[in-house]
Amino acid sequence: MAVLLLPFLCAATSIATADAPPSPYRIVGYATGWEPGQTKDVGKIDTLIFAFAQLKDGHVMLDNEHAAGLQKLLALQSDNPKLKVDVSVGGWSVGGFSEAASTAEGRQLFADTAAQMLSTQHADGLDVDWEYPGHHESGIKSSPEDKTNFTLLLKAVRASLDRIGQKDGKHYTLSVAIADGPFVSGVDIPAINPLLDWFNLMTYDFVNANTPTTGHHTGLHASPLIKGDGRTTDRAVQQFLTAGVPPQKLLIGAAMYGREFVDVKPEHDGLYQTYGKFQSMLPWPVLKQHFINKQGYVRHWDDAAQAPWLWNAKTHSFITYDDPQSITAKAAYVKAEHLGGIMYWEQTTDPTDELLDVMWKRLSN
Known part of the structure; x- marks a missing residue:
């Protein structure tokens, strides 16, 4: 009997989640893929952003493999019609943006191919992840003209989305994945603000x-x-508010992974100390299973920063990450500042949706 009832219980759980009352705040998640077990919690997500479409010879496109990945996300809408699925183009070290944005013809090609891609795939919006206009730290080409051209590029995209949206009878959203501090020196924030539905603040990887x-x-x-003007989530938010962005258009970033450094100087248990080498990125389940208060890694909490870290005194290894306590603090901050919600990277690094569930509960209550 238990075996016979299991499918019905699973279906009931899925429906209950999908029909949960909407939060006044939004949860937006980047997804490079999809774990079937996560479908039970998809009703907690406002928008999934598939990562990534490619920028090839000025065209925004999806190869067959990535198109199939996007369709897995879009299939979730059959049981969750309120779910939106967008497509992000770009990512760290992905070039071609400066070149595409440098001419009117290039901007139009980018905009028209992006809009057509969304329409063909039946997606809901575009997220532009150029890391970063006017910068070449990721190894991509940049230009002093990027600041002006980025605005012109987004204007062209917004116009193309509106044209094809009128034909398709829908509003295609436009967002950006954007950094802060010195990494937006090549962005005219007040100029791009009216063109965007929201900003995905990449308040991680500081x-x-x-x-x-x-x-x-x-x-x-x-x-x-x-030290000095070191980057924090609050400082990023204040930078964009000062530039005139309405708070409800700002989604702060949460990280479902940690960063490990080795050969770290031991003062202050490794916090804000020089190091020998950046070791690796560690997904949340790996942190829980192997590192947090295990194998000599001791969890510490910074009351001022509202953030945890791990320190291994024997190996001089340091790990920085988000956890349920820091995400709870971020949700409280979203409410206090009347922001739009929380964005996170990345869906598959929280396979049991533990961190997603914290976001949803704290933003919903």
């Missing part, structure tokens, strides 16, 4: 292989140990 010290890679506020 410390990485290119930074001189360890630290909180997705910290909410400034640690007492942070």
Whole structure:
């Protein structure tokens, strides 16, 4: 009897989640793929952003493999009609943006192929992830003209989306994945604001292989140990608010992974210290199973930054990450600042939806 009832119980759980009352705040998740077991929680997500479409010879496109991945996400809408599925183009180290944006013809080609791709695939919007206009840290080409051309590119995309949306009878959304601090020096934030439905603030990776010290890679506020204008989520939000972006258009980022540094100087249990090498990125399940208060890694909590870290005194290894406590703090911050919600990278690194569930519960209550 239990075996016979199981499909009905699973179906009931799926329906109950899908019919849950909507939160006044949004949860937007990037997804490079989809784990079937996560379908039970898809009703907690406002928008899934498939990562990534390709930019090839100025065309925004999906090869067969990526198109099949997108269709797996779109299939979730059959039982969850409120779910939106967008497509992101770009990502770290993906070039071609500066070149495409440099001419009117290139901008139009980018815009028209992106709009046609969304219409053909029956997706709901485009997310532009150019990392970053006017910068070449990721190894891509850049130009001093990127700041002007990025605005012109988004204008062309918005116009193409509106044209094809009128034909298709829908509003195609337009968002950007965007950094903060010095990494938006090549972006005219007030100029692009009217063109966008929302901003996905990449408030993670604040410390990485290119930074001189360890630290909180997705910290909410400034640690007492942070130097100068070091990056934090709150500082990013204030930067965009000061530029005139309405708070409800800002979604702050949460990370479903950690960053490990080795050969770290031991002062302050490794926090904001120089290091020998950036070791690896660690998904949330791996952190739980092998690292948090295990194998000599001791969890610490920074009250000021509202962020955890791990320190291994024997190996001088340091790990920075998000967890349920820090995500709870981020949700409270979203409410206090009247922001739009939380965005996260990346769906498959939280296969049991533990961190997603924390976001949903804290933003819904």
